[in-house]
Amino acid sequence: MVWQAHDYEQIPGTYVFDGKRSHSGYALNKMAYSFNQQVNRDEFARDMDAYCRKFGLSDEQREAVLAADFLKLLHLGGNIYYLAKIAIFHGLSVQDAGASFQKISTPEFQALLNQNAAGFEEKLTKTGGYWHG
Amino acid sequence: MAKIVGGVTTSHIPAIGNAMSKKLEQDPYWKRFFDGYEPVKAWLDEVKPDIAIVVYNDHGLNFFLNQIPTFALGCADHYENADEGWGLQTLASFEGDAQFSWHLVESLIRQDFDMAMCQEMLVDHGFITPMALMWRHLPKWPVKAIPLAVNTVQHPVASARRCYQLGKALRRAIESYPEDLKVVIFGTGGMSHQLQGERAGIIDVDFDLLCMEKIINDPEWLTQLSNTEIMEKAGTEGIETIMWLVMRGALHPNVKVVHKHYHAPISNTGAGVLVLENAEMTAA
Numbered sequence: 001m002v003w004q005a006h007d008y009e010q011i012p013g014t015y016v017f018d019g020k021r022s023h024s025g026y027a028l029n030k031m032a033y034s035f036n037q038q039v040n041r042d043e044f045a046r047d048m049d050a051y052c053r054k055f056g057l058s059d060e061q062r063e064a065v066l067a068a069d070f071l072k073l074l075h076l077g078g079n080i081y082y083l084a085k086i087a088i089f090h091g092l093s094v095q096d097a098g099a100s101f102q103k104i105s106t107p108e109f110q111a112l113l114n115q116n117a118a119g120f121e122e123k124l125t126k127t128g129g130y131w132h133g
Numbered sequence: 134m135a136k137i138v139g140g141v142t143t144s145h146i147p148a149i150g151n152a153m154s155k156k157l158e159q160d161p162y163w164k165r166f167f168d169g170y171e172p173v174k175a176w177l178d179e180v181k182p183d184i185a186i187v188v189y190n191d192h193g194l195n196f197f198l199n200q201i202p203t204f205a206l207g208c209a210d211h212y213e214n215a216d217e218g219w220g221l222q223t224l225a226s227f228e229g230d231a232q233f234s235w236h237l238v239e240s241l242i243r244q245d246f247d248m249a250m251c252q253e254m255l256v257d258h259g260f261i262t263p264m265a266l267m268w269r270h271l272p273k274w275p276v277k278a279i280p281l282a283v284n285t286v287q288h289p290v291a292s293a294r295r296c297y298q299l300g301k302a303l304r305r306a307i308e309s310y311p312e313d314l315k316v317v318i319f320g321t322g323g324m325s326h327q328l329q330g331e332r333a334g335i336i337d338v339d340f341d342l343l344c345m346e347k348i349i350n351d352p353e354w355l356t357q358l359s360n361t362e363i364m365e366k367a368g369t370e371g372i373e374t375i376m377w378l379v380m381r382g383a384l385h386p387n388v389k390v391v392h393k394h395y396h397a398p399i400s401n402t403g404a405g406v407l408v409l410e411n412a413e414m415t416a417a
Contacts, residue, residue, distance in 0.1 A: 006361075007359075007361045008360075008361040008364060008365075011332070011361070011364060011365055012331070012332060013330045013331030013332030013333075014327070014329070014330045014332050014364070014369055015329055015330050015369075016288055016364065016369060017286065017287060017288055017369075018287075018288040018289070019288070019289075022198055022287055026198065029193075029197075029198055030197065030198070030199075032193075032218075033193055033197045033198075035218040036193075036194065036215070036216055036217060036218045037216070038216065041218070071330075071331075074329055074330060079193075079198075079286065080328045080329040080370070081192040081193045081286060082193055083329075084218075084219055085193070085217070085218040085219055087219075088218065088219040088220065094328050094401070095400065095401060097328075097333075098328060098329075098333035098334055098401060101329065101330055101331050101333045102331055102333065102334070109333075109334055112334045113334055113336060113398040113401060114398060116334065116335060116336040116337075116338075116397075116398070117336050117338055117397035117398045117403065119338075120338045120395065120396075120397050120403075123338055123339070123342055124342070124395055127342050127345075127346065129390060129393050130393050130394065130395060131169050131172060131392060131393060131394040133165065133168050133169070
């Protein structure tokens with residue numbers, strides 16, 4: 001039994017959520033999905049450790065959930081949309097998680113986004129036909 | 134007969150939903166982004182569609198990883214929004230059109246697009262954010278809405294080419310419906326963004342603008358790219374842009390650009406807006 005290799009594994013710093021990841025992260029993501037219900041969020045908030053055990057997370061996954069280690073959770077099969085449902089308990093957004101993946105602060109991450117988009121209005125003018133208000 | 138009055142592309146990210154809930158439209162960060170939707174709203178007000186088919190992806194509300202359909206169509210008379218777990222405001226329910234949906238699904242399956250059929254379907258931010266962007270100023274939704282969910286979360290994800298072909302089949306399905314309905318199609322999601330991993334935070338304005346031009350004039354170009362090539366440029370979550378091709382495939386080869394708007398960054402993304410009409414329709 002082998003997991004087939006994929007060309008997207010060559011993209012640096014990227015964890016394409018394929019069958020292999022989804023298989024390894026199933027319990028973790030299933031727990032996160034349960035947080036769509038308030039009653040489950042309340043139960044998790046009362047005792048996070050016990051709730052992780054109830055869903056059968058591995059020790060590594062459980063520790064990473066409690067430590068809000070989102071890069072580790074990505075390595076362990078977490079999907080970003082499901083991790084967002086966990087991040088909220090640590091008072092964190094997807095953008096905060098994005099910063100944590102690179103070990104930078106959220107303002108630094110936001111500055112990176114601004115920098116990546118810098119100069120877009122000139123490019124719109126050059127391309128032509130864009131709404132400018 | 135039912136006819137397609139046009140197609141719209143739009144972002145659907147939850148940050149926009151939060152901004153609308155908090156009425157941040159005039160906030161300096163948001164103003165240019167939201168102002169760029171005023172021409173879209175004016176166009177919708179003019180063409181007055183009866184039905185909006187919203188092409189979007191579910192992010193873990195209706196579909197968990199236990200069962201992921203590649204393409205799914207809502208076949209109900211109404212759709213509910215619900216709690217996604219992280220505090221986004223829940224919106225009023227949406228009226229559907231079951232007869233039209235079942236016609237679409239029959240026609241699509243006859244054309245070899247094996248849609249999952251959903252008679253109960255919770256619609257998440259991918260669906261409600263576009264609806265709110267267009268019509269939150271009205272006391273009730275002025276159209277019936279049909280969710281068309283494309284899996285972009287669990288790989289393998291359908292190819293850009295397949296999404297474009299689905300759009301072509303969708304056009305034939307719509308235009309073979311006997312009732313005089315005006316249909317608008319929303320292709321939602323994108324553009325470049327990556328939420329996960331050390332590469333999180335990429336925005337590729339050049340690729341986004343190239344995609345905007347190609348969607349208008351040469352959609353076949355985008356269908357030649359593999360999902361890996363798209364993710365390399367646009368990021369893992371930027372793969373959502375393939376859903377624009379469902380809308381584009383449903384329009385004629387030649388389209389008229391009614392409106393073209395881009396802003397970045399909006400939260401983690403490049404945000405592109407297009408309003409397209411069939412060129413033949415406007416030539417008369």
